[in-house]
Amino acid sequence: MSRHLRAEFPPPALVTTTDALEALCARLASETFVTVDTEFMRERTYWPELCVVQLAGTAEVAVIDALATGLDLAPLGRLLAADHVTKVFHAARQDVEIFLERFGEVPTPLFDTQIAAMVAGFGDQVGYDSLVASLTGGHIDKAHRFSDWSARPLSPAQIAYAAADVTHLRAVYERLRERLDAEGRASWVGEEMAALADPATYRPAPETLWERLRPRTTNRRMLGALRAAAAWREREAQRINIPRQRLIRDESLLELASTMPETSEALARVRGISRGFAESATGQSLIAALAAAAILPEEALPDGRREREGKRPSPALVALLKVLLAEKAEAHDVAPRLLASSEDLDRLASEDAPDIPALSGWRYEVFGADAMALKAGRIAIGVNGRRIRLIREEAA
DSSP: OOOOOTTTTTOEEEEEEEHHHHHHHHTTTTTSEEEEEEEEEESSSSSSSSEEEEEEOOOOOEEETTTTTOOOOOHHHHHHOOOSSSEEEESOHHHHHHHHHHHSSSSSSEEHHHOOOOOOSOOOOOHHHHHHHHHHOOOOTTTTTTTTTTSSSHHHHHHHHHHHHHHHHHHHHHHHHHHHHTTTOHHHHHHHHHHHOOOGTOOOOGOOOOOOOOEEEOHHHHHHHHHHHHHHHHHHHHTOOOOOOSSSSSHHHHHHHOOOSSHHHHHHHHOOOHHHHHHHHHHHHHHHHHHHHOOGGGSSSOOOOSSSSSSSSOHHHEEEEEHHHHHHHHHHHHHHHHOOHHHHHHHHHHHHSSSOGSSSHHHHIIHHHHHHHTTTTTTEEEEEEEEEEEEEEEGO
């Protein structure tokens, strides 16, 4: 990015050979932390196509051309696995997914400055440019954010853009760590990094993906068909390496689940499904997946999403929990979404002891304990001037 590099950094080095990458990674292996970013393309594929990797150490920054002919990225994989070097990312999820696919393991240990910023009071999913401006006074030039990173050769402007990402990130990381240490919140971030380092975070089971579609039905047979269709789509999209929505759109999956076509003719009548697709081997394998779901015994079918305890959450109780969440987030200067999601609040309202993050670790201390007390009637919510206050049972 065309950003102002810190004065102590030399111009970025463009790495295009295995020998140069080996030497770079050997030098960076002596650092306590290394900042990392990637540039990739994903518009036409299921798996992201890694184009560029940026690395910065104490006094050098490098842009690795991941598409360079003959370049072996194995030295990078070894650096990312070195447990004595912290790998620092901002909004790490997609970068980590790429490295997990490429090297078979998550970089470790890792630190995500976006999550750390949420813990440190910068709000929900703070943008990198805002964080750089707040913590370093630096400026982000967004001119090359949507470059075609697969085109070669890389331009000098692209190289500068990519390199500056990781140089600013060093200062952001250092200042966030200072702030978290001063506030005693480093352990909070550590809990979040454990989830980020879990490979299962990036590879959900295909049979669970139907839940993301939020079907408005409790018909278990239809839900079984939807589960089968969504799992089939995920595996097929991975196999042929195209985006899942380009294979079959979500709305078509929902219609498939309700109609359960048994022939090519019936499949071709589903919105978004062409006759050519329906008559192809791919279409036939989809029909087979739906047929297998249609004969599952009742006990093997999924339950409706609202069936957890046979009741819907009370809207009034959910509203009170939202007020409590906002009060706790304000009092502790932490992003509300990091404490509890909307679904977490629904489950808190409808279940006696839901298995959610808000009821364990630091979240329980900050929010979860009082959320359970509110449900049990041991605290009430009042107003004191312009602020919310909690009225506890023992003070009544």
